[in-house]
Amino acid sequence: MTQLPVRASLATKPLGLWASLKAARRNLLEILPVLAVKQPMVSGKVGVRWHMVMDPVAIRHMLLDRLDDYPKSKATKNVLKPAIGNSLFIAEGAEWRWQRRAAAPVFSHRNVTALAPIMTAAAEECCRRINDQSPKAVNLLDEMVGTTFDVIADVTFSSEGGFDVQAVHKAIDAYIDDAGKVSILDMIGAPDWIPRPGRLFYGSAIGDMKAVADRAIVSRQNAGARAIPDLLDLLLAGEDPETKRSMNIAELRDNLLTFIVAGHETTALSLAWAFYLCAFDQDVQDKAREEIKSVCGENAVTGDDVSKLPYVRMIIDEALRLYPPAGIVSRTAQSDDMLCGREIRPGDTVMIPIYALHRNEALWDEPDAFRPERFADRKAIDRYAYLPFGDGPRICIGASFAIQEAVIILATLLGTFRFTPIEGRKPQPVMILTTRPEGGVWLNAEPVT
Template identity: 70%
Template sequence: MTDAALPAHAPLATQPLGLLGSLRAARENLLTILPEIATRQPMVSGRTGIRWHMVMEPGAIRRILLERVDDYPKSQATKNLLRPAIGESLFIAEGAHWRWQRRAAAPVFSRRNVQAMGPIMTAAATRATERIEAAGPRAVDMLDEMVRTTFDVISDVTFSGDDVFDSGAVHRAIDAYIAEAGKLSLLDMLGMPDWIPRPGRMFSGRAVAAMKTVADDAIEARRASGPRGTPDLLDLLLEGEDPETRRAMNTAELRDNLLTFIVAGHETTALTLSWALYLCAFDPEVQEKARQEAQSVLGTRTATGEDAAKLPFIRAIVDETLRLYPPAGIISRTARDHDTLCGRRVGPGDTVMIPIYALHRHHQLWDAPDAFRPERFADGAKVDRYAYLPFGDGPRVCIGASFALQEAVLVLATLLTRFRFSAVPGKSPRPVMILTLRPEGGVWLTAEPV
């Protein structure tokens, strides 16, 4: 492969969009609000209803996410969008309410617990290979297949063997909510308060309300029946408490966090795997090198949790995939106080964005930033911590990052030992972001048994 042949990327704006242009872009593909200059400058500012700043300089990002994290809470637009579905869960909560939940939930995602979930990931990877093999020589949409695979995992680790809880209905309800309500409202862009109704969120919220009732009933049933022999995510959360205050989550808090884990816990990994398979098909040399590594470790068996550390090149492919196609392509904060970033004044109420998609393709931070080069992350290569943020950073770094990375490595390694993936002509995916960065049109590949 030469760098002249680059994988799919989103066209960035070359001129100011204005309010209506920004609204149209935000509702169709949020990536297209990013100016191309954001991949070359440390900071870009403007006004679209409210004043905004895009920050791409690692030192300033460290200040936002770590040094002054309390002065940069999640933006009101983000909270308006997600609160009806996931309440005041870890993803939304701020301050003391966030801190105690984080302390209570952190042990759930300890290294020991994540490794204990390995057999569930292994079983889901095995089922995926069986489905792909049964599909025969025809093209398969690997996005659909990876969504099914990762949803199998999150269902089993959340409510294992529980007939009371319909996890598929939960996923469909939240997906429907995001499809209708997840698109940025003009009221959000104008900075209007959240007590002004957003019609799309009102209508789509009915299915979510019904789903929450079902989830509450399932949690209460488990609370009454007690933990399983092998604890699942719900058991671990029911047992969890803040080590400082001994406070435990009530039913509503458990439900909101479980819903967050169910959706985020499979959506982001499914997208990472879909894009990784696309990139392996895009670059057969990388795919073959990864296959040789996987086969040398696995032979023909399915990968297990113990194998993850023995697959460094496949992990590098996952890391490079997360650079090119970060599931959360933009994160947004609202400045709470006066500050200076990159020599520029930021005022209270300003929207401060970290456009991770642009940061990961920044010409001052990465060599050939649009090229697919897994070796950037191989053999102990050093990467600026605040130039690479697939899971955020600071105290609010994604709590499930190690879970997602282990799952992605195990599934990708298993698939590459069994199949040789090739692109389908005319079916290249288009990166589109509404809430997460998805391959529009799916990832259509042919899978030839090795």
């Protein structure tokens, strides 16, 4: 029997309210029923009516055709709004549309490509750190968090010392680690005005963090843009072409904080899982290394190389399929509808369990197996069966940034080291807000000769 990479334990029987709460606070993936990887839709009631949708046609209907009828769930907003306000990630309707139009140029192909040297430099610095640790085991999760953090700090603030980006990240991280856990009040559909325990004690840290960001924005407004604009400069210059509206300081700050955290957390997780998978299958790692050597030789991996490394990109795509950072996304239905022949009522929670969608037996051949080659022909994959960045108008605005960064970092490290697993140190996929490898990704790293 073919050995499979680690996977979450899905529920084999219906969970009641308390069992669901315990599972959700421990690992949200454990609330997913086994049926979710076998059927197009699963429904139930735990406090509120809920539906899990794994059918690409129904998902397209939600994310594209009836976008405004399926806004982000109240639970999601309750968790994140204290930290990132009414930013692009939270906003809905007209408020979201104008912000999206204003921010879109920030992530244009030209701007993203111009940031590639920063990604290359961070990847090479990571290699130096790993080399200093060799032959000791290395936690690739920690290394990827540090490396992608270096990238987002540099592209956001041009490495200036007046803004403590790390303090900002730690404040949001601390908030999410505890406040991000599902509350029983969320599960029973309690009104938003009832305080959620665990979300009451971060006001000071979050307030300090926002104040630091505000000062950085005002300082840059007074100093003017850099000769080579960074993310903050581009956001300050952003304007909705339809309304001519620009972001005020609060809107700039909330989106800046969103980009800082989301811009490195999700990519770091994807890379950590990719290294685990490469160590899991040495044949894949060897094939990737051959491609890297043929394209880059002894030279650094640059932005120009990204499109010439299709197999490295396939590894990233397959890691995102098996361990999507956003393992479950949740919406609240606003009007009567039908999905997969089932009635949807206003107030119903409608989830797209991306972890289960990406492993659904009706959509994927050997869904639990690690097979990067399945992405050799992207057109053969149903667009709404693979959603690591979402889709429709609300597809992740930084997707191209994340892919470019992931390919450069993965290729740089695979071209420098051979990674092998450590007995007894398998990571476990655990989702609170993102799908993290619990226990870290501990691997042996040996220089390639």
